[in-house]
Amino acid sequence: MGAPYDLQTQGKIERYHQTMKNAIKLHHDFFLWELEASLQDFVAYYNDERHHEVLDNVSPADAYFGWKYTVVSEPKKIKKRTMRKRQKEYLATKAAQVAIKNCLLAGRSDSMYRSSHPLNGFDALAPLYDHLARWVFGGAILRAQRSQLQTLEESKNLLFIGGGSGEVLAELLRSSPELKVTYIDASSAMIARAQARLSPPELQRVTWVHATHEILLEPSHTQQRYDGVLTYFFLDCLRPDELLTLIDALEPRIRRWSLVDFVPQTRWWARHLITFMYLCSALTTDLPNRRLSPVPDWLKERGWRATRESSFARGLISAATFERPPD
Ligand SMILES: C[S@@+](CC[C@H](N)C(=O)[O-])C[C@H]1O[C@@H](n2cnc3c(N)ncnc32)[C@H](O)[C@@H]1O
16 A cells, blocks of 8 residues: 555555566466465565665565665675685785796896705795784784884895795885885795785885795805894794804894794793694694704894893793894
């Protein structure tokens, strides 16, 4: 029934009858009870199932009972999630292409470079790494790295070794607009992830080097000077003798060294937690012998001074920036 004195609602009802007739006439109902059943089916379909464009694509029942927003928001959320996923995949593919190009460039300009460490050992761990780190240590890994950014703010060019998926790299670039970074990592999958986090102008401020740390020992690289070097959870990938060689090679070329690492533990639960992390990385990488070396002590013995030292995750992680003694 239309509202009294309102011809428009009459028109709407007649339009409804037209839709109903178009649907009902498709059936051949031979008995009255068959026609009644067809009408009931149509009304149920029309009110409860059919999505009406004028009602923002929900059924009249959803609109009438106020379910519209739950019904509409779910597909919208799914759509948003899908768009985000597609965008990430697109960026990762683009980034992987850049990584491969840079890898070729690195290979060409450093034809003398020989590595005893495997390339891409961390590729299998790359998609899991950030989730695993967050799951085991909450946000402590990232918080520890962030705590050092202030000490690097005035730097113009930094060397980042073993930066991995680059969670902190984007923040580092945003905190110092003038900064340029040389980013060395042995895993192309990690590099691709780091690149996917950056905007095109930020990507240009980074020199991507898909290589192991040994490239820094090559004669073509020993002339290069940096304001500082960042090594976050990377030094335990190297043996003590390799670390000492790296320190010798970098010491004359840098003024600051920002270090974030696990701390050797005596507490049983902490030892188990670190062993668990290393076990996960041993299962997915080809670096089974990860071990913590006392690099901060070595730097202190050489006269380096620690600034902004702090510890995280109940003493499991230590972060500090060391300054080289004046020449
Ligand atoms: C444990 S992850 C740390 C990643 C990141 N710095 C973080 O804190 O989340 C170690 C990273 O170092 C890289 N890596 C391992 N051995 C390397 C080497 N000899 N030279 C350069 N990178 C290396 C791995 O590919 C990986 O991305």
